[in-house]
Amino acid sequence: MLVAAGCSSDSDSDSGSASGDTETSAGASPDAQASESASANAVQVAAYATLPESCSVLSKKTLGELVPEAGKSGKKGTTGEASSRGNCYWTSLDSNGVKGSQYRWLNVALLRFESDGRGAGEDQAHAYFEKQVSGAKAVSGGKNTKSAPVSGTGDEATAVSYDLKKKEGAFKQQTVVARVENVVVTVDFNGAGLAGEKTPSAASLLKAAEKAAKEAVAAVTAANESGGAGSSASPSKSASKPASKSASASASPSKSSAKS
Secondary structure, eight states: OHHHHTTOOTTSOHHHHHHHHHHHHHHHHHHHHHHHHHHHHSOOOOSOOOOOOGGGSSOHHHHHHHOTTSOSSOEEOOOSOTTTEEEEEEEEEEEOGGGOEEEEEEEEEEEEOOOBTTBOHHHHHHHHHHHHHHHHHTOTTOEEEEEEEOTTSSSEEEEEEEEEEETTEEEEEEEEEEEETTEEEEEEEEEEEETTOOOOOHHHHHHHHHHHHHHHHHHHHHHTSTTSTTGGGOOOHHHHHHHHHHHHHHOOOOHHHHTO
16 A cells, blocks of 8 residues: 555645655555454454363262262263264162162263354353253252352352152252363263162262362363363463453354354
8 A cells, every 4th residue: 555655746746745645644544453453353262172082081980989880981972073072971770689779870061162153162152051050950840959159160160959750769960060161061960769779868969960070171171281182272261361251242152052
């Protein structure tokens, strides 16, 4: 654009040349401002670029405590792209003969969001986090529903507990939903005393579910640290938080993004 200003003829008056220079300068300003605005509104790259293998996010010790009769490995659920979603579940039935059995079921689900036209990955993950918590609170047949925040587990976490009566017995359900950056971890853990066995304590089941959620969140973080697939795109906490907030202000997640 500055070249055009140098094409005026030698017959131009001093005032005319000054006017041309002013117009050129004024014409460059909106373009520069537009470029700066576009940079400011650009969607930030998602912090985490991969997920750990879903059946390996919990230690053998933890699995031994939660689902002692589940066997050596869990079973993978049907999922899509492994770097974007995954889930694994374990079933344990500890028989005590004529006294009945203790039943446990554990499921860990991972879902990662990319930054795209729907908004920043972290904002989409937050919307999905809230949807998961609301869904757990509204389960059909759930009684004595309680919810509370869980500390020390990702960027935000909530535990939802309720009783569920089935023909097999009285089940105590615990759901812990946690978000770390652009990934949401959902842990479902329930237990029941069957055929006359004592119903397990809701408090003990909740403590176990919270422990599993913390381990799963730690596994997600570890998978994206130096040497992981997402290490090049993973900013530090201090660097990512302010930019994420500005992204959330300019792009709120839609319903469709929450259903992803």
